[in-house]
Amino acid sequence: MENIQGGDDEARAATLSAGFPYFAVAPTSPPASTSDDQQIQHSSLAELQLPPPCNPPPPPPPPLLDPDQLAAATPPPLPTMMLPAMSSLDWQSLLQTYLAAPLAPAGHQLMQAPPPQADQNSGENDDDDDQAAGGSSGCNKDKQLAKSGAGRSGRKKASRPRFAFQTRSVNDILDDGYRWRKYGQKAVKNSTHPRSYYRCTHHTCNVKKQVQRLAKDTSIVVTTYEGVHNHPCEKLMEALTPILRQLQFLSQF
DNA sequence: CGTTTTTGACCGGCGC
């Protein structure tokens, strides 16, 4: 099985796009919320050589407002999406996951990553600076020894939905509307750039994401989301609040 | 002072 985590980044991207369900995001215009120092370029689907979608996306819901009002009240339109055939449950999960980045600078390729797997490269002994990952050497801390054993039983759980973005940005961290806390950083094989690990700061939310730059094109950031948020996106709700207020106001008549 | 980031160590899976 191709190594999705640590191998060549191009091979990784190719595997992601070729071997797994995906939906691609083809934004029509840059969002207004793009950060000042984020300069995003839009990559084309043809350039990425994605296969054709399995089926057309579901029809959009009818507008709730007069088109003129809608145009005045709503932010720039969400990107169009091409989606594979899935159950409605999968759709909910997929779309919720996609909502993890509604405010992110557009211009990204979104792919579903394979389920978590053992992803070691075999045999290769490439020279990278992954020194921190060395096995248990002579040094030990009493506290860590005390917590060893059942302390880290949460790893390698059942597979959760994972989706990878490719974003061309000078910023590693995209403003996706959620708050994240970094809990680790690792150097990975065949890449000069480390991979960063983030967890959603919401108390009950267990969504994680990994951020890494492509070795071959360091202007591209690969963001892999794992899990589905179980709470609303703060910034999305913030953006929607005026619209909801307007809807409430208009519903009085 | 509370929160977030950094960073070294540990754990578990897998290939050899």
Added chain:
DNA sequence: GCGCCGGTCAAAAACG
């Protein structure tokens, strides 16, 4: 069984 590697933990440092 050993070593490599990705993922995670948690103490210390940095930050606002």
